[in-house]
Amino acid sequence: MLLYMSTSPSQQLSTPLHSVSVAGAVVREDGRILAIRRADNGTWEPPGGVLELSETVEDGVRREVYEETGIKVSVERLTGVYKNVTRGIVALVFRCHPEGGSEQLSDESTAVAWLTPEEITDRMGEVYAVRLLDAVRSDTVPLVRTHDGRTLIDMPRAN
Incomplete structure (x- = not known):
């Protein structure tokens, strides 16, 4: 088990409360x-993982996409x-460009497909579809979104 130093005055050790995943x-x-x-x-999602x-971070994205799809990015x-x-x-979701390889299945994927934005909306749950649709926007500012595993949550922004 990993332990991290807390910021409390007593500087007690505590367990981590978050994990970080990456997706392409x-x-x-x-x-x-x-x-x-x-x-x-059986759900459709962007390729990615812990x-x-x-x-x-970039190496993690490249590794996860390749392991799950056979595509180098x-x-x-x-x-x-x-x-x-x-x-x-x-x-953390990163826009990527395919650089080679060919679609192949893995222990983690039963299908690999190149989908249109409409197909993404039809096949994926909201919290995964939005990740890919955000990535194809022309805007270059990363978005920050919160969800409960199924539905996006509008959180008030701090002033």
Whole structure:
């Protein structure tokens, strides 16, 4: 178990309360976006997973996309930060460009497909669809969104 120093005056050790995951929003020249159908629950999602302690964020994105899809990517930019308040997961989503490889299944995926934005909306739950749709926006400012695992939550912004 990893322990971290708290910021309390007593400087007590505490367990971490969040994990960090990364995902790739891989966009082809024709505008189609890479997605997987997960082996464990059958849902369509962006390729991604938990960031390993010893790797950079960009290396984690490249590794996860390749492991789950067989596609090699270059990482372009951060497009969004998504917090699951129920499970304590912070997901970093990066727009990526395909660089090679070919679609293949893995232990984690039962299907790999290049979907249109409309197909993403039809096949994915809201909290995963928004990650890919945010990534294809022309705006370059990363979005920060919060959800409960199923539905986006509008959180008031601090002034």
